[in-house]
Amino acid sequence: MSKLNRNSNGYIFGYAIILTLVCGTLLAFVSEGLKDKQKAAILVEKQKFILKAGLGASSLDGLTGPQISELYDKVVKVETVNSAGESVEADEAKLSIFKEYKKPAAERVLPVYVVGKKDNPTEVESYVLPTYGNGLWDNVWAYVAIDGDVETIEGIVFDHKGETPGLGARITDAEIQGRFVGKKLDYKAESINAPDFQKGEGNNYDDQPQKVDGMSGATITGVGVNDMLDAYMNLYRPYLTSKKK
């Protein structure tokens, strides 16, 4: 080693190439080895969101990942529809609401998660509808659970990519999401009005099923959420109307 000129170009090139190969190979192994686990983690998160919306925020307390997947398989039935409410053939596992969002509204394929009751999965507890839109800094999305009467919101789970912590990011708080529970969709002749976050916070809208107490300091996130819900409820409108008894 002592005779080797460690500052010659050849040595430096050789060193760099070997180091790159070693590190690259190592990373490739790590990434390949963990791929399945990562995919499973992403899937469980989605199932968690759907069940939390469909069965209530506390329905999954104390359940582990595999138990959540088991419950999901038991109670959730997936349908895929187009914006005319017609059932279409599509592989839900490969369907990405994020990718569909970029298509024109009329061409989107929309998944609907029909959540059955915990003790009697054949009876419908709620329809969970994924939605996607824009917040203040980046995308926001939600799983909205509509009651069997296709009017009342039974639960909602929001998630976001980059809203401000403490302000817009509060949409992931259980307390904020709880504000939507019991609110109603308003069926108009040609459209649906979803409940909206109002300006200001701390107001009581208990007897107003179209209004939701807002988030102070997060007006733009709130408006983004409102727009998203309105847009998607209208996309799902034909499907929802077809389920009306």
Add this chain to the structure above:
Amino acid sequence: MSTEVIEKVEVKKDNEALFSKKRKSLVSNPMDSDNPITIQVLGICSALAVTIALEGTLIMAFAVMFVIVMANVVISTLRNTIPNRIRIIVQLVVVATLVATVDQVLRAVAYEQSKALSVFVGLIITNCIVMGRLEAFALGNKPWDSMLDGFGNAIGYGWIIIAIAFVRELFGAGKLLGFQVLSKDWYVANGFFATPAAACIILGLIIWVLRARSGYVED
């Protein structure tokens, strides 16, 4: 990050105890009198960004510890082979490999937390403490000493961010590790503590107290 000074801790006697006084100080100094955050003011960005809740902060502290210790050991082991002209690049590649590994593992086993920490795990690569220790210590010292030095600095970094997270989660959400400790009946969560500005102020106070106690003055 200082690149000029390489701290050579002369631990040359072959039969020196595994935990000699000098070696113990490698671990204990960075916790207090030579703390990377409060004295050297390194690694501030992540201290402000990831301290909103304790759980994520603990994971971040362990991630940083893994990276600093491993990078110190690897670089120290290779120190006599690394060509001086590309030493920074070599350090960067080693650190980046370790960080990417941590990121991948977190995504597999703690997906929610890895989402919450988002880019900040990846940004450990640019954490000045990591590169600072490699340049200033690992390049000139043996693996065992480098490992101790890594531990000391990681703990020095870790306890500060954990302290900040403790205050922020307690007052910002009334919770600790996700459990409600300040009852919602009488405590209204102070949203200010959820913002990075609060972290900056708490950090400032910690630096003030520690420096007042040790009498440290910036040159």
